[in-house]
Amino acid sequence: MTAAEIRAFFPAWSPPFCFDATYAVPTADWILNQFFPVWKAEREAKGLWLYKRKNDCDNFARAYAVAAQDAWALTPTALESEGVAVGEFCYIRADGRGAHCIVAAICEEGLVFIEPQTGQRLALTPSEISTCFHAAF
Helix, strand or coil: CEHHHHHCCCCCCCCCECCCCEEECCCHHHHHHHHHHHHHHHHHHCCCCCCECCECHHHHHHHHHHHHHHHHHCCCCCCCCCEECEEEEEEECCCCCCEEEEEEEEECCEEEEEECCCCEEECCCHHHHHCCCEEEC
């Protein structure tokens, strides 16, 4: 997948910043069931699992995306893409609770949103997606 293909998933007025030119497309199973438990265990071991003002949603999303990139880079059978299509996504929640930062991943199912503090898949509304003010892969 190319950076241009990733950008096509997002509002034209807020395209994600893509650090690489090519991206591997992971499976939803890898993102949610294989990667997340290992990443969570590593964060817990470092004492970084509990939410605090200095360890809040943007820290969780950024750490998740970077760790996914590292895991991809260390996978011996990984394709020769520069990165994996997992990044951070910041938007305004429709429930009035303000801005939030989560994980966006493009997998075989398309664009998937993940709450990195729980590992749960999120269903954002089109309105919430349209409020994107930062995304990076």
